[in-house]
Amino acid sequence: MKKPLQYDRVNKIFNEGSKHAVHALRDVSFAINAGELFCLLGPSGCGKTTILRCTAGLESLTSGHILYGDQDITSIPPYRRNIGMVFQSFALYPHMNVFENVAYGLRVRKLDDKEVKRKVNQIIELVGLADVLKRNPSPTALSGGQQQRVAIARALVYDPDVLLLDEPLANLDAKLRRYMRAEIRRIQKATNITTIFVTHDQEEAMAVGDRLAVLRDGIVEQIGTSNELYHNPCNAFVANFIGKxxxxxxxxxxxxxxxxxxxxxxxxxxxxxxxxxxxxxxxxxxxxxxxxxxxxxxxxxxxxxxxxxxxxxxxxxxxxxxxxxxxxxxxxxxxxxxxxxxxxxxxxxxxxxxxxxxxxxxxxxxxxxxxxxx
Ligand SMILES: Nc1ncnc2c1ncn2[C@@H]1O[C@H](COP(=O)(O)OP(=O)(O)OP(=O)(O)O)[C@@H](O)[C@H]1O
Ligand SMILES: [Mg+2]
Incomplete structure (x- = not known):
């Protein structure tokens, strides 16, 4: 049963108190529906990755709360949050073949071999890599799009409650990006996992997301569907950022x-x-x-x-x-x-x-x- 995610007046200040302090998130409040594919969009440095890292528990909040369903997860350590993350540079393990890359999260969770095999095969099928798995090469022998699918499979295989994707398509060429963004939407809808997809490409966000949030300097400027943001941007910044x-x-x-x-x-x-x-x-x-x-x-x-x-x-x-x-x-x-x-x-x-x-x-x-x- 998937649940909503809620951010309640979240603040994150890096190096607080020093002259190098960065107020990366400022009173960020919004909610993501259960099973929703939600995009975070905004220029470089606006705080997108910071929101994901706070959600995964990799950064502590300076103030505020993050809730998963009714549960306040603000202080729960990362290993006890059931969250899958594909990082901005989706480093696969080069010394492991495709199967073991995907299986990694299950091995850590000490599932038996039969169960590992069943889950990996199932998720590999879902991300469209069944043919690649027959060869089972190392990730260095895969194309960018195939590596991307392995990274997504690796994050999905242990059935996370929440999936966090940080610019997952950044390393792909334009044509493959367009194809993969549709694939990500297909996979997300098939699994129905509450998902945050980060990008600074407005066309990608509009194409992929059920809803999107536009961020600037750690502040949420507007949240809505692509249609709402395109036709009714609340200020000139959003108007300029979404479409021409x-x-x-x-x-x-x-x-x-x-x-x-x-x-x-x-x-x-x-x-x-x-x-x-x-x-x-x-x-x-x-x-x-x-x-x-x-x-x-x-x-x-x-x-x-x-x-x-x-x-x-x-x-x-x-x-x-x-x-x-x-x-x-x-x-x-x-x-x-x-x-x-x-x-x-x-x-x-x-x-x-x-x-x-x-x-x-x-x-x-x-x-x-x-x-x-x-
Ligand atoms: N560990 C850190 N220490 C100090 N400042 C940080 C740290 N991580 C991020 N920041 C700062 O916080 C702000 C937000 O960074 P963040 O990585 O969230 O941006 P982003 O929106 O993901 O940008 P990009 O599109 O370039 O990936 C930036 O000003 C960044 O320099
Ligand atoms: Mg980032």
């Missing part, structure tokens, strides 16, 4: 309970639904705000449009199969980055270097009070 987002500045002209009216540098007026104002600050006339638009919420036009638009010059046109992506340069007062605009199909008459209009989908674009920096 175009940002540009505007100035508030008026605001009521239905609309935020804002002007762009060239006087263009935008009327944005008030519900798209993401931060709970009351906007005041003259405030500088940040407008955020996904590539699919902008479009390219060669003619005057009834919707508001601004001038731009196409720099690059990329055919990406299902969409065409236009990179468009705009006035520096508007944005110092080129905008990315996705169209369902090629706009026939438009070539690179052409001057065009960028049209806003006012119902979809969002407004943030600040750029999300702290």
């Amino acid at each position: 987002m175009n940002f540009f500045y505007a100035q508030i002209l008026a605001c009521d309970s239905h609309w935020v009216k804002a002007t762009l540098y060239d006087g263009t007026l935008l009327s944005i639904p008030r519900k798209n104002y993401r931060e709970p600050i009351h906007p005041i006339r003259g405030d500088r705000i940040l407008i955020a638009a996904r590539p699919e919420h902008l479009s390219i036009s060669t003619e005057a449009s009834s919707s508001p638009s601004i001038a731009g010059q196409v720099s690059i046109i990329q055919h990406l199969g299902h969409i065409v992506r236009y990179e468009v340069d705009v006035a520096a007062e508007f944005s110092d980055q080129p905008l990315e605009i996705d169209m369902d199909s090629l706009v026939e008459s438009v070539r690179e270097k052409d001057n065009i209009r960028i049209v806003f989908d006012q119902q979809k674009i969002a407004v943030y009070g600040s750029d999300g920096s702290r």
